[in-house]
Amino acid sequence: IPDTGVVCKGQFEGKEVIGIRLNWDKRYITLAPVATVLGLAFKLYDPENLLGDKEDIGITCALIPTSHEGVQIGDRHFPMNMAFMNGTTYGKDVFIPLEWVIGGPAYVGRGWRMLVECLSAGRGISLPALGTATGHLATRMTGAYAYVRQQFGLSIGKFEGVQESLGRIGGLTYSLEAMRVMTAGAIDLKLSPSVVTAIAKYHMTEMSRTLLNDSFDIHAGRAIQCGPKNYLAHGYMGVPISITVEGANILTRNLMIFGQGATRCHPYVLKELEAAANPDSEAGLKQFDELLMKHVGFALGNTFGALFQGLTGGLLNSSPVAGETAKYYKQLTRMSNGLALCADFSMLMLGGDLKRKEMLSARLGDVLSHLYIASAVLKFYEDNGRQVADLPFVHYSVQRNLYEIGRAFAGFFSNFPNRLVGKLLKGLVFPFGINYQLPDDEMAMQISDALLKPSVIRDRLTHLCYLGEGENDPTGSMEQAFLAVHAAQPLMKKIFQAQKDGKIARKLPLDVTIRKAAEVGVLTDDEVAQLEQMNKLRFAAISVDSFKPGELEARALQA
Incomplete structure (x- = not known):
């Protein structure tokens, strides 16, 4: 820790008191640009022995209002192009009273333990929550997409290569949810489980990275086109943030656990x-x-x-x-x-x-x-x-x-x-x-099958996934298409049977096939309307954003 504090006498609220004169220059501080109170760790020295006979007191933590004279905040970083409030703070010869030390004067030099305990609580809540939410979103949306998206007349979720990745997504999300509940439960009990939260931070962020990669593989081009319809891209870009903050994962795995x-x-x-x-x-x-x-x-x-x-x-x-x-x-x-x-x-x-x-x-x-x-x-x-x-x-x-x-x-x-x-x-x-x-492969297939249909386990495993109600909401649109395609399966079986009997030609576009089925009496008018609505929802769900020439450039200039 390069930041320092020196015990000395100074003026505070019109009185001379014993306090600390601080100098610090920090970067990558979470919420610093919008903070009202700054938690500062520094090395404390007492050259005049105002607190005792020890000059090098050690690491100390203090809480400082950001409105205090000399405290500088406001500048922000721009991590991974994300709206994540992360920035700098610095101060030169800032005098604070000794009472602002966390725990008061008796706790000077005891900052390392405070840092470890505060870090353990924080990293046991925010980052595991983010990793779990990522798993919930990826599991529900990827399962839905794998069912709605078809190739060679089959949902891509029926292909074993996709099932392998979808099985891994589901299995990891189950682990994430289990760890979230157990780790947060320990914190709810007023414990400060530093080892457990280090485990949760490292493995839950790594698991979310793995399952997002799998989700991207399954979504393919649908995942990489940024825009309002994309529900994965920003989470993917934010993964390195969770990997590096609150103790980089390399540090956490190699030194802390x-x-x-x-x-x-x-x-x-x-x-x-x-x-x-x-x-x-x-x-x-x-x-x-x-x-x-x-x-x-x-x-x-x-x-x-x-x-x-x-x-x-x-x-x-x-x-x-x-x-x-x-x-x-x-x-x-x-x-x-x-x-x-x-x-x-x-x-x-x-x-x-x-x-x-x-x-x-x-x-x-x-x-x-x-x-x-x-x-x-x-x-x-x-x-x-x-x-x-x-x-x-x-x-x-x-x-x-x-x-x-x-x-x-x-x-x-x-x-x-x-x-x-x-x-x-x-x-x-x-x-x-x-x-x-x-x-084994059979286990991955069983998980994949569970995620390719509406079920209680799917709902329980993804209950943190936000589902919008409007057709223009990307998660809501995908979920509506997923449910519509499932509901239409009995009607699709009637069409497949008609094709097998030679009543309808094969390999026609679905909208044409639906009309032909109505012409030969395979489908009623209500059934035609249901299939046409299903096809509309399906197409909207797998569509991606596109922009007119100059539109993105204009947005960049406005920003």
Whole structure:
């Protein structure tokens, strides 16, 4: 943090008080151009020892009204051509009273913990919400488009290549919704789950990036033509913003998830560090020795436990539920044991070097992350009444998580600095090899089929998707076309039968086919009107925006 504050005396509201003279110059600050209160982190120094005998006090946080003399805001960035309020703020020799420090004078130098806790709450709400909303929109609209859009006389959703991508969109959206509910629930309980929110921030933004790419692939040219009819483009352009803000994803994955999780989630490491820092050395040493013995016992238990789990494949583990998902609880227990073993060995053999082995610790973070995601999915399934329609989504999500856990472990074992220890750990955790597989094609097809028809699971999984009511609203237009095409299927079957019987020629445009069907008595007048309305809605839904020569240039000049 390059921004600084110096404790000194100064004038505030006509009185001389002890305060802080600040200098800062920040960029990329969310909402800075329109903020009324500025949250500022800076390094605090006390050269005159006004607060005590310590000169370098450390990172401190303060809340400063933006109307305060010397505070400069207003300039904004233009991230990815989006209306995202993000900008600069700076101040030179700005004096503030000491009471503006968050927590008051007693909390000077304690800003790092505040930053971590504030960041954990913020990144656990805004960015996961954005990722989930992206999933809801992409799932509902892509499923509708894949059904409405036809090629070679078939909805493109019937092609297996499209089903593979649509299955991935649905599976990832189910994981996103499960993580959103679980993570936001923890924050609602007044918790500050820094590790969990780091997991949510990284994986939910990455999942939204993946499913948006799949959605673009399915929409093809419909997705890249910007204009009022496009419901995907702006979200796609905004993805890099969510990837980079609140701790860039590279930083989050490589430094924060396992870096914080290794101490916060371990039953003894954090307590050992606190014991080592105890100012009462005798009491600290006694406490440390007791914890160390427990830690050794914990590590030995994990070693034999991991081997037992590996030899039995986790089949003897207990499960809190019965049915199709019971096997997943057993595997998550097994992988949790394996992670505990590998984390202990890593900290024991690498010590402080582990934080510099970022690719290695990131893989352990991946294991922890996918254990959390799979747990969220299983809890979400249970909390929603174990709906049978959810099972393909649950299977897809958890199988994907287990596969990613296996892949992360494989990279960890093969890249462990001591290759002999790496092989030993692999032999303990996976004595018969890593056998987790990605969800099979049938699973993707089941998810795709669920998204290609009106259903309760489709509505529950996409309930955050905005659907406009007017024909000119792009999401409303697509949804109306989707429902109309579905409702028209019995009439289309009558036409197909007539074509098979030779009453109507094949390969005619649909509007011509409808008229021919009416002429030969296959369709009534009401049925003709229904099909013509369906065809009108379908054409409007798959159409894209176009602009007259000079229209875009004129808009640019007006802007």
